[in-house]
Amino acid sequence: MQKKLSSVVATCVVLALSACSWLPEKTDESKNVPVTKLYAEAREEMAGGHYEAAIKLWERLETNYPFGNYANQAQMEIAYAHYKSGDQAQALAAADRFIREHPTHPQVDYMYYLRGLISFNDQIGLISQLYKQDPTERDPKATRESFAAFKVLVDRYPNSKYAPDAIERMRYLTTAMAKYEVHVANYYYRRGAYLASLNRAMNAVSDYPDAPAREEALYLMIRNYDKMGMTELRNDTVRVFNANYPNSKFTRAGGNNESWWKFWSRSDK
Structure with missing residues (x-):
């Protein structure tokens, strides 16, 4: 009986395998889509602001056509689409991947610029937010990363069409980073x-x-030196301060009532 059952099971297996061989193989229809069609569809989704749909199409294009200009363009578009959709982590990862894989690409300067923009947008509003939260809770990492990306662009590709804008953004970031340091100094x-x-x-x-x-x-250095009793360093800093900011709003009459200001102000006359 056992032998008969085994024989039946074996026969069923053979029949099942034979039936499978008669069925047509399942194919990925997207593999047959021309690269130009995938590209056009992805661009259309991008133009409509449908970034998630566009990303899927760009990824499909890169998978089906992994070599050549279309694949390179797809990688750049994926980074940009993630950036536009607000997915900072994925955008940075995609930009870094392109830079790593195509360091000599004619448009790699744009990817450095995009990398700077991604981090730049993460810290937009830093100055306005400083006075709304404990400054020690605000991590200026994105500000530094954005500055570093723009600096690489400007240093390596000074003739890039993106360099002038990067320089302007670097000035803004420098202001933001300095203001952050001062705000933390005030906090302490x-x-x-x-x-x-x-x-x-x-x-x-x-x-x-x-x-x-x-x-x-x-000005804060002067105040701290005074609080710590470092008179000589305080007076040296006062001279530097007065030479650079003779009409400073921080030392105008009525702007400060601390006795130490009056003391060292008189000592410089």
Whole structure:
């Protein structure tokens, strides 16, 4: 009986396999779509703001046609589509992938520019937000990453059509980073952490000498030196401050009531 059952099972298996061989193979219809059609469809989705649909089409194009200009363009478009859809992590990953795989591509300068834009948009509004939250809770990582990407673009491709805009954005980022340092310095000063405040103010002065926030940073250095009893360093900083900002809003009459200001202000006359 056991042998008979085994024979029946074996026969069924053979029949099943034979039936499968008669069935037509399942094919991926998208593989037969011409590259120009996939490209046109993806561009149409992009133009309509349907970025998720566009990304799928770009990925399909790259999979079906992995070599040549269309594949390279698809990679760039994927990064841009993620950027437009607000997916920062995927956008950065896609841009980095292109830069890594195509370091000599004629349009790699654009990918550095896009990388800067991705991080730049993450920190837009930093200055306006500083006074709405604890500054130590705000990570300026995106600001630094954006600046670094733009700097690579400007240094390596000074003649790129994206370089002028990158330079302008770098100026803005420098202002933002300096203001962040000063805001943190103020945060520590208000809490009596004068050494920590001094260090952040000094960072702003040394790292961002051309930023508008340098004025307030020097002013904070004076206040911290005074609080810590470092009279000589305070007076040296006062002389630098007065030479650079003789009409500073931070030291105008009525702008500050601390006795130490009156003391060292008189000592310089």
